[in-house]
Amino acid sequence: MAQITLRNLAHSYYPNPQTDRDYALKEMDHVWQDGGAYALLGSSGCGKTTLLNIISGLLKPSHGRVLFGDTDVTEQPTAARNIAQVFQFPVVYDTMSVRDNLAFPLRNRGMDAAYIKARVDQIAAMIGMEDMLARKAQGLTADAKQKISLGRGMVREDVNAILFDEPLTVIDPHMKWELRTQLKRLHREFGHTMIYVTHDQTEALTFADRVVVMYEGRVVQMGTPEELFEKPGHTFVGYFIGSPGMNFLPAQVQGRRALLAGGAAVELGGDYGAVSGQVQIGIRPEHATLVADGGLPFDVTRVEDVGRHRLVRGSVLGQPLNVVIPEGMAIDGLPRVAFAPDRVNVYADDWRVAPAAEEAA
Amino acid sequence: MEKTWNNKAWFLVLPVLVVVAFSAVIPLMTVVNYAFNDTFGNNQFFWAGLEWFDEMVHSERLHEALGRQVLFSAIILAIEVPLGIFVALNMPKKGFWSSLVLVLMALPLLIPFNVVGTIWQIFGRVDIGLLGGALAALGVDYNYTSDPLDAWVTVIVMDVWHWTSLVALLCYAGLQSIPQAYYQAARIDQASRWAVFRHIELPKMKGVLLIAVLLRFMDSFMIYTEPFVVTGGGPGNSTTFLSIDLVKMAVGQFDLGPAAAFSLMYFVVIMLVSWVFYTVMSNMDRAGSDIPEEL
Numbered sequence: 207m208a209q210i211t212l213r214n215l216a217h218s219y220y221p222n223p224q225t226d227r228d229y230a231l232k233e234m235d236h237v238w239q240d241g242g243a244y245a246l247l248g249s250s251g252c253g254k255t256t257l258l259n260i261i262s263g264l265l266k267p268s269h270g271r272v273l274f275g276d277t278d279v280t281e282q283p284t285a286a287r288n289i290a291q292v293f294q295f296p297v298v299y300d301t302m303s304v305r306d307n308l309a310f311p312l313r314n315r316g317m318d319a320a321y322i323k324a325r326v327d328q329i330a331a332m333i334g335m336e337d338m339l340a341r342k343a344q345g346l347t348a349d350a351k352q353k354i355s356l357g358r359g360m361v362r363e364d365v366n367a368i369l370f371d372e373p374l375t376v377i378d379p380h381m382k383w384e385l386r387t388q389l390k391r392l393h394r395e396f397g398h399t400m401i402y403v404t405h406d407q408t409e410a411l412t413f414a415d416r417v418v419v420m421y422e423g424r425v426v427q428m429g430t431p432e433e434l435f436e437k438p439g440h441t442f443v444g445y446f447i448g449s450p451g452m453n454f455l456p457a458q459v460q461g462r463r464a465l466l467a468g469g470a471a472v473e474l475g476g477d478y479g480a481v482s483g484q485v486q487i488g489i490r491p492e493h494a495t496l497v498a499d500g501g502l503p504f505d506v507t508r509v510e511d512v513g514r515h516r517l518v519r520g521s522v523l524g525q526p527l528n529v530v531i532p533e534g535m536a537i538d539g540l541p542r543v544a545f546a547p548d549r550v551n552v553y554a555d556d557w558r559v560a561p562a563a564e565e566a567a
Numbered sequence: 568m569e570k571t572w573n574n575k576a577w578f579l580v581l582p583v584l585v586v587v588a589f590s591a592v593i594p595l596m597t598v599v600n601y602a603f604n605d606t607f608g609n610n611q612f613f614w615a616g617l618e619w620f621d622e623m624v625h626s627e628r629l630h631e632a633l634g635r636q637v638l639f640s641a642i643i644l645a646i647e648v649p650l651g652i653f654v655a656l657n658m659p660k661k662g663f664w665s666s667l668v669l670v671l672m673a674l675p676l677l678i679p680f681n682v683v684g685t686i687w688q689i690f691g692r693v694d695i696g697l698l699g700g701a702l703a704a705l706g707v708d709y710n711y712t713s714d715p716l717d718a719w720v721t722v723i724v725m726d727v728w729h730w731t732s733l734v735a736l737l738c739y740a741g742l743q744s745i746p747q748a749y750y751q752a753a754r755i756d757q758a759s760r761w762a763v764f765r766h767i768e769l770p771k772m773k774g775v776l777l778i779a780v781l782l783r784f785m786d787s788f789m790i791y792t793e794p795f796v797v798t799g800g801g802p803g804n805s806t807t808f809l810s811i812d813l814v815k816m817a818v819g820q821f822d823l824g825p826a827a828a829f830s831l832m833y834f835v836v837i838m839l840v841s842w843v844f845y846t847v848m849s850n851m852d853r854a855g856s857d858i859p860e861e862l
Contacts, residue, residue: 264751284754297752301770310766311756358756 208275208366210238210261210399215270217256223268230256232424233269238367240275241397243390245414247404247446253423254403258369261401262291274366291369292359295376296351300344304335307343308357315362329357332388348376356385360392367399374409386413407447419443435490436549441556444488450517452551453494453527454486459552459559468523470502475548476561483554491517491528493549496537501544504529506537601827619828629829631804632812639808640787643726647783648776650727651734656768658739669739672732684796687725691797711798715805722794722806726787734779741772773851781844788837809833 217231226232231253238244246254259265261272263284271280279287290311299307308326317325330336333353338346343354352373359368370389374382390413393400404410410417411431418428419442427439438444444452457464457472459481464472472487496504496518504527506520511533518529522543529543552559602619604612623629658672659665675683691711693699702709711721745767753763791810794800800807800815807815813833817826 259751262755264754284751285757288757289755291751291755293748293752295748297746297748299766299770301766310758310762314757314759314762355752358752 209240211273213271245410247410248420290359292373298343305339488551491530496540501542504543654735655738680792684793737775741775
């Protein structure tokens with residue numbers, strides 16, 4: 207087990223990268239704590255798998271170093287890193303039995319037979335395949351095969367980290383919950399560093415202590431689920447986390463006030479001074495309320511019932527805006543929308559700007 | 568729907584029947600005819616029953632040729648299959664070099680058999696051949712026309728040169744179908760090179776490998792042209808394989824009855840072996856999919 211440090215890490219699949227666009231992974235500097243449960247979240251093609259493969263050594267980064275603890279492992283092959291990785295699609299050794307599949311990583315390390323048997327039985331119980339151990343892996347369902355892959359990933363106790371690359375894609379929803387809970391329990395029990403790649407925010411937010419959001423080859427924010435929700439570091443995080451995503455309105459910010467198009471003013475939770483660049487304010491649909499007077503004029507286009515609450519879609523000063531209201535609340539007679547000042551975030555060129563008080567702290 | 572019955576439709580099958588009759592049935596029946604009769608020319612036949620078969624089954628000459636044939640097939644299979652796998656494992660997987668290597672590998676397969684024989688016949692000659700000359704210059708006592716061992720080595724090396732590509736190309740196709748994720752998983756699981764071969768590559772190559780073995784067995788068991796051009800079956804009878812012996816008997820000595828009986832038995836043996844192979848292969852396929860895959 208080890209802390210993973212990415213030092214000035216970047217990767218390009220081209221031999222001579224020129225512009226930023228040639229990089230699948232833009233330069234990053236991060237420390238992943240030993241024993242942390244991380245989720246790597248982002249849309250398809252944002253570099254999640256590239257980053258994962260660099261950590262496991264399946265891919266050699268074109269720039270920068272990877273450290274496990276204090277050891278530089280950049281040049282080390284995968285086998286020397288003692289790391290486990292579970293892939294998106296099941297990889298099982300067809301000709302082996304389920305038992306041999308699970309035992310394979312241990313046998314390769316030359317563990318003794320009694321230990322292997324005990325450990326395999328333990329893992330089999332965890333993935334619920336005790337009664338299938340003697341069967342050949344060939345011909346099992348995709349579900350079962352992926353459980354074997356997961357089991358093989360977890361069978362070594364001394365791995366530096368366990369990496370999951372969207373491992374539950376092929377598992378059916380009921381089993382997904384169960385396996386995720388198992389993973390979570392395993393994490394609490396053994397304290398392995400776990401990195402879990404996904405594009406599903408629910409999966410990320412329920413699994414991880416810290417969520418790493420990637421966008422176009424860049425880590426745009428690394429934080430707790432709460433931080434991602436309350437203070438998205440980048441407009442992408444605002445869009446991506448939450449359902450629906452954050453509302454953004456173009457504005458000019460001066461001190462504690464934001465001026466929207468048409469001169470309407472929104473009060474802010476802190477002093478931002480003068481913000482330059484392309485400025486937007488961001489507000490979660492959960493933090494906007496419909497009011498009878500005050501606030502901004504709001505034109506409702508549609509109301510959707512989404513279970514525990516209702517979602518009101520509309521526009522404010524020509525910009526689309528979503529508001530979440532409690533179930534059963536009437537919207538008649540509430541033609542305006544107001545924002546909680548300390549929940550309004552300010553963005554310049556897509557990056558969050560911290561107010562003066564927060565910066566000082 | 569009302570079906571129209573029209574027996575004229577049978578005429579449409581006629582061309583096929585004619586072609587098959589002239590290309591297969593009639594020649595084969597002629598052989599059968601020769602095998603059960605004796606003839607002294609003039610198209611006069613005398614019933615001989617199983618006499619020729621009896622003679623051939625107990626023929627020392629045929630036993631020796633069969634022994635040489637089995638040994639030859641066994642040796643070339645033992646060399647070409649592992650060598651083919653080894654070459655396939657080391658071929659470049661993509662890019663310019665992979666295309667180039669594929670073309671180079673295919674070359675020996677495209678050369679007509681008698682040309683292959685001629686190439687090696689000249690290549691191995693001590694007086695003008697590059698190989699023979701070089702060996703002589705190095706002081707190796709090599710002469711395929713007088714030494715049976717040298718003749719065998721030459722014929723075997725020639726066959727390996729000619730046909731290893733086939734095994735390699737088939738295995739290469741099998742290897743190319745393995746998804747990259749398997750190799751990655753093996754690296755994660757810290758598998759040794761041997762374990763990767765044993766548990767990932769070999770199982771995926773199994774199907775094509777069986778086809779390669781079947782093809783190489785049949786072809787080598789029927790081999791005629793190349794050794795005939797190089798050694799003519801000699802020195803003595805040391806490289807006289809079944810086909811060469813058969814042709815000598817039928818065309819050289821004009822013993823049509825025994826030769827016909829011989830070729831029928833030969834035919835049956837090859838059919839039997841191929842059938843066994845086929846059965847084993849399809850059984851293995853079935854064993855592989857006994858549990859239906861649910862996806």
